Amino acid sequence: MSRHETLRAGLRAAGLGAAATTGALVGFGVRRGAPMTVLAAAGDRLRGLPAFVAPDRSFGPSALLGLAHHLVLVAAWAALYALVAVRLQRARGGAAGTVVALLVAVVAVTVDSVLPAWVCLAAGVASAPQRVLLAIALATALTMGMAFAQRTEE
Numbered sequence: 001m002s003r004h005e006t007l008r009a010g011l012r013a014a015g016l017g018a019a020a021t022t023g024a025l026v027g028f029g030v031r032r033g034a035p036m037t038v039l040a041a042a043g044d045r046l047r048g049l050p051a052f053v054a055p056d057r058s059f060g061p062s063a064l065l066g067l068a069h070h071l072v073l074v075a076a077w078a079a080l081y082a083l084v085a086v087r088l089q090r091a092r093g094g095a096a097g098t099v100v101a102l103l104v105a106v107v108a109v110t111v112d113s114v115l116p117a118w119v120c121l122a123a124g125v126a127s128a129p130q131r132v133l134l135a136i137a138l139a140t141a142l143t144m145g146m147a148f149a150q151r152t153e154e
Contacts, residue, residue: 013078013146016144017078017142017145023137038066038130039063041066044062047065052125077138078142081100084100085142101142102139104139106135108134
């Protein structure tokens with residue numbers, strides 16, 4: 001696979017990963033009573049405000065900031081996944097991509113407890129069970145996105 005094809009595969013994986021994980025974050029918000037709650041809390045945290053304290057839980061500036069931040073991070077993780085998975089799949093076959101997707105997803109959600117908010121999915125406001133669900137959604141979406149990308153290349 002050429003560099004251009006790897007980039008296109010990474011973009012497809014990023015699109016599917018962003019859709020899956022953003023949907024999960026909105027679902028977490030629905031469970032709290034407002035769909036944008038988690039994204040707004042992430043935006044508040046990125047702005048230096050305490051998460052889940054501000055009364056605005058609509059699709060306002062905090063939610064937009066949280067969403068933009070989340071999409072950029074998912075794209076970065078998907079690009080990393082594409083770079084590693086394409087090389088491993090050439091050498092080892094299709095199952096390597098799934099293993100790499102699981103590793104990338106696990107690392108992406110476990111760094112939330114160690115790194116600053118600006119490098120954590122959902123700015124680190126997701127609870128531990130929610131981070132597990134985000135990891136599952138991200139790993140599944142990355143694997144499916146790469147499979148879809150490779151199928152359309154043939």
